[in-house]
């Protein structure tokens with residue numbers, strides 16, 4: 001067994017400030033996976049923020065902790081559940097709700113370009129800012145709803161929208 005001096009700790013903060021612990025892990029990847037599966041259920045428990053931090057074992061004080069990523073919870077523009085998580089550092093957002101997966105991301109190729117999409121319908125668009133991306137996701141969701149489809153229905157395709 002390898003003894004590591006560092007552990008990775010995912011956690012979430014509920015509305016009202018209570019911290020939800022999820023354990024501590026020997027790799028960042030496992031910590032992220034644990035957090036991601038927890039975020040899928042964030043419509044059941046009202047959450048405000050979530051993060052993954054690394055902690056150095058046997059170090060006293062603030063130096064022991066490094067926040068690796070931090071997320072804020074919003075209502076999803078597509079499925080209206082509180083499962084839309086925004087990565088605060090690099091602008092990147094994704095709905096973790098089942099069957100949704102709506103996302104917004106800064107283009108990796110072009111500066112000042114925002115990509116957004118909704119995988120169940122293969123909808124994807126390039127816009128100029130985040131507000132536009134939210135609007136364009138709301139528009140495609142409204143279109144689906146008008147066609148009698150629920151945004152959390154995992155059966156439909158672009159042909160129906």
Ligand SMILES: [Zn+2]
Nearest residue numbers: 076079095100
């Ligand atoms: Zn959603």
